[in-house]
Amino acid sequence: xxxxxxxxxxxxxxxxxxxxxxxxxxxxxxxxxxxxxxxxxxxxxxxxxxxxxxxxxxxxxxxxxxxxxxxxxxxxxxxxxxxxxxxxxxxxxxxxxxxxxxxxxxxxxxxxxxxxxxxxxxxxxxxxxxxxxxxxxxxxxxxxxxxxxxxxxxxxxxxxxxxxxxxxxxxxxxxxxxxxxxxxxxxxxxxxxxxxxxxxxxxxxxxxxxxxxxxxxxxxxxxxxxxxxxxxxxxxxxxxxxxxxxxxxxxxxxxxxxxxxxxxxxxxxxxxxxxxxxxxxxxx
Amino acid sequence: xxxxxxxxxxxxxxxxxxxxxxxxxxxxxxxxxxxxxxxxxxxxxxxxxxxxxxxxxxxxxxxxxxxxxxxxxxxxxxxxxxxxxxxxxxxxxxxxxxxxxxxxxxxxxxxxxxxxxxxxxxxxxxxxxxxxxxxxxxxxxxxxxxxxxxxxxxxxxxxxxxxxxxxxxxxxxxxxxxxxxxxxxxxxxxxxxxxxxxxxxxxxxxxxxxxxxxxxxxxxxxxxxxxxxxxxxxxxxxxxxxxxxxxxxxxxxxxxxxxxxxxxxxxxxxxxxxxxxxxxxxxxxxxxxxxxxxxxxxxxxxxxxxxxxxxxxxxxxxx
Numbered sequence: 001x002x003x004x005x006x007x008x009x010x011x012x013x014x015x016x017x018x019x020x021x022x023x024x025x026x027x028x029x030x031x032x033x034x035x036x037x038x039x040x041x042x043x044x045x046x047x048x049x050x051x052x053x054x055x056x057x058x059x060x061x062x063x064x065x066x067x068x069x070x071x072x073x074x075x076x077x078x079x080x081x082x083x084x085x086x087x088x089x090x091x092x093x094x095x096x097x098x099x100x101x102x103x104x105x106x107x108x109x110x111x112x113x114x115x116x117x118x119x120x121x122x123x124x125x126x127x128x129x130x131x132x133x134x135x136x137x138x139x140x141x142x143x144x145x146x147x148x149x150x151x152x153x154x155x156x157x158x159x160x161x162x163x164x165x166x167x168x169x170x171x172x173x174x175x176x177x178x179x180x181x182x183x184x185x186x187x188x189x190x191x192x193x194x195x196x197x198x199x200x201x202x203x204x205x206x207x208x209x210x211x212x213x214x215x216x217x218x219x220x221x222x223x224x225x226x227x228x229x230x231x232x233x234x235x236x237x238x239x240x241x242x243x244x245x246x247x248x249x250x251x252x253x254x255x256x257x258x259x260x261x262x263x264x265x266x267x268x269x270x271x272x273x274x275x276x277x278x279x280x281x282x283x284x
Numbered sequence: 285x286x287x288x289x290x291x292x293x294x295x296x297x298x299x300x301x302x303x304x305x306x307x308x309x310x311x312x313x314x315x316x317x318x319x320x321x322x323x324x325x326x327x328x329x330x331x332x333x334x335x336x337x338x339x340x341x342x343x344x345x346x347x348x349x350x351x352x353x354x355x356x357x358x359x360x361x362x363x364x365x366x367x368x369x370x371x372x373x374x375x376x377x378x379x380x381x382x383x384x385x386x387x388x389x390x391x392x393x394x395x396x397x398x399x400x401x402x403x404x405x406x407x408x409x410x411x412x413x414x415x416x417x418x419x420x421x422x423x424x425x426x427x428x429x430x431x432x433x434x435x436x437x438x439x440x441x442x443x444x445x446x447x448x449x450x451x452x453x454x455x456x457x458x459x460x461x462x463x464x465x466x467x468x469x470x471x472x473x474x475x476x477x478x479x480x481x482x483x484x485x486x487x488x489x490x491x492x493x494x495x496x497x498x499x500x501x502x503x504x505x506x507x508x509x510x511x512x513x514x515x516x517x518x519x520x521x522x523x524x525x526x527x528x529x530x531x532x533x534x535x536x537x538x539x540x541x542x543x544x545x546x547x548x549x550x551x552x553x554x555x556x557x558x559x560x561x562x563x564x565x566x567x568x569x570x571x572x573x574x575x576x577x578x579x580x581x582x583x584x585x586x587x588x589x590x591x592x593x594x595x596x597x598x599x600x601x602x603x
Binding site: 017020021023024027028031032033034035037038040041049050051052053054055091094095096098099101102103106107108111114117121122123124125127128129130131132133135136140151152154155156158162187212215216218219223234237238241248251252255258259262263265266267270 | 316318319320322323325326327328329330332333334336337338339340341344398401402404406408411412413414415416417418419420421422423424425426427429430431433434438439440441443444445447448455483529532533536538539542557560561564565570573574577580581584585587
């Protein structure tokens with residue numbers, strides 16, 4: 001950068017640069033606009049919202065952020081979301097790590113078929129299968145339960161888990177594990193002690209990605225959970241979105257609580273996730 | 285560990301004597317089945333929670349089904365013919381195709397351009413990338429409620445903002461017709477899909493060796509020449525992955541439409557997934573709803589097989 005700065009810069013380049021800044025700035029403003037609108041609305045009074053005409057709140061009513069906790073079982077929703085997302089992540093990883101390991105390090109009959117199935121399974125979004133899912137859950141007595149959602153989220157995230165982890169594992173040379181095997185480690189030991197620590201960044205990325213997916217899941221929870229106290233945040237915040245009246249200020253105040261943890265997590269993995277997706281994709 | 289070594293031979297002997305097969309054979313047998321043990325948990329999980337529902341849906345679509353979901357025998361594809369006869373179905377199908385094509389095409393185009401921009405070196409690039417990722421991380425329900433609020437005629441912030449900026453003098457009714465609502469839903473869909481495309485392309489762009497561009501510059505190639513003969517071919521694989529995944533996600537996307545209009549009025553903003561949700565859980569027509577699911581699969585199957593063939597072929601090249 002310093003080298004280019006020393007050179008005389010042509011007007012054309014300056015204009016292009018300004019244009020670049022202008023466009024990127026616009027994109028950022030548009031992207032952040034809904035969040036800005038949500039925050040402003042969350043700080044307004046009901047009357048101010050429905051009379052319209054103001055962008056920023058006349059007086060910021062911070063108590064909206066406190067009221068939601070008593071107006072709806074927000075703490076419960078939050079806890080449910082944490083349990084669903086956490087549980088799904090654990091199960092998805094426990095099933096996905098061995099599978100990804102086998103795909104990356106072993107050769108077996110049906111490998112391609114299994115991989116093909118993993119890819120095709122992405123095609124079946126839970127929404128399309130809801131009727132089937134509902135019936136299976138009824139048989140297993142898991143409708144209206146957090147455990148049911150945990151399993152569903154874990155299963156539907158298997159494809160991504162296996163995909164990302166297989167890419168990660170394949171990017172790591174098997175030499176060290178072989179050395180460990182010669183030293184007397186069995187497969188499980190060499191995986192736990194050698195491969196997993198090296199693959200940690202990829203694993204953390206996958207972990208967070210599943211957590212976010214499960215946290216943001218809406219459709220299955222909407223369909224399976226009837227009990228208000230078992231709802232996750234995504235479904236629960238609709239308490240403020242009634243048939244006759246929408247309590248926008250509360251809806252958005254609650255939404256902000258639902259967004260913040262996820263956005264922070266996402267920004268942590270953004271860089272790794274993308275290269276993971278790409279390497280998984282390119283390496284097939 | 286060293287203290288335990290004396291015990292090891294004894295253990296090995298015990299292991300050798302117990303199975304009927306000689307040791308090398310057992311070992312080979314274990315080698316053959318070992319991978320299957322490793323993939324077993326994953327297979328069991330997916331078998332119960334993905335494959336069984338798939339089978340159930342196919343079963344339901346072929347059978348007469350009671351409101352309680354009990355099967356009452358094969359009914360000669362009556363569920364399918366019933367669906368085809370429903371005048372709403374062709375509208376829903378048209379909406380689904382419009383929704384999928386519009387969202388995927390426009391977001392791919394804009395996401396690609398945005399990725400090209402963000403791939404430049406400039407101050408604040410990291411901040412810009414972090415901001416662009418926001419819509420991807422936000423759950424669709426919340427994103428959709430925010431847009432539903434923004435475009436509201438009476439108190440939406442879009443009208444307020446435009447009036448403050450003196451661009452308009454009176455509130456505009458942004459959602460005067462079902463078509464307008466549907467357009468806003470598509471806009472919202474595009475808005476949340478752009479980041480995914482953008483980051484897939486960015487990862488492809490970052491793997492391109494700079495020397496290609498330098499060589500092309502020496503040869504006197506212009507910006508667009510470089511774009512079409514270097515950049516585009518090299519990010520093609522990332523772009524294919526993101527496009528195919530997007531087709532599947534967008535086709536199956538439920539929360540945006542459900543939050544903004546619930547498919548109303550009169551199916552004018554329904555897509556296949558909201559339509560089948562209403563059929564199954566509001567009208568109790570599980571057989572017909574399953575038929576819609578199956579039709580959806582068949583449409584997506586074409587897309588997914590293209591994806592599978594593409595990625596597996598890619599994999600073989602690498603192996």
